[in-house]
Amino acid sequence: MAGLGLVVLRLAVVRWLLVLGFSGPLPIWQQAIAACLALAIAVGLWSRLFSVVVLGLVVIMVLFFSMMPLAVLPLLLVALALALIGPGAFSLDARQFGRRTLVLHDTSGTSRS
Numbered sequence: 001m002a003g004l005g006l007v008v009l010r011l012a013v014v015r016w017l018l019v020l021g022f023s024g025p026l027p028i029w030q031q032a033i034a035a036c037l038a039l040a041i042a043v044g045l046w047s048r049l050f051s052v053v054v055l056g057l058v059v060i061m062v063l064f065f066s067m068m069p070l071a072v073l074p075l076l077l078v079a080l081a082l083a084l085i086g087p088g089a090f091s092l093d094a095r096q097f098g099r100r101t102l103v104l105h106d107t108s109g110t111s112r113s
Contacts, residue, residue, distance in 0.1 A: 006088025010047065013054060013082055014038045016075040020061075047087035054079045 021034020040050050058076055061067045 003089035009082050010041050012078045014042045044087035048083050051079045051083035
């Protein structure tokens with residue numbers, strides 16, 4: 001179920017990218033960048049890296065193009081979560097690098113029975 005939740009998280013970032021990238025009269029190169037980022041994140045290709053790129057682009061848009069910070073706050077939060085968590089099991093990253101499982105061991109020296 002966690003892998004499915006991360007697919008939903010990736011699709012939320014894609015939706016915001018497409019809305020921001022194709023709203024208004026933007027140059028074709030900006031639309032192409034938004035489309036490429038959206039496609040890569042949708043399939044889970046280098047999701048952490050591209051989520052950080054999205055974060056940087058949104059911060060630049062807010063600082064230099066007077067975009068309303070509250071309008072892009074959901075995108076910032078979801079992209080940050082995706083950058084911190086990773087793409088999940090249903091992604092090209094999982095196919096390329098393998099699934100990773102975190103196993104916590106008891107290091108206190110005492111065992112529970």
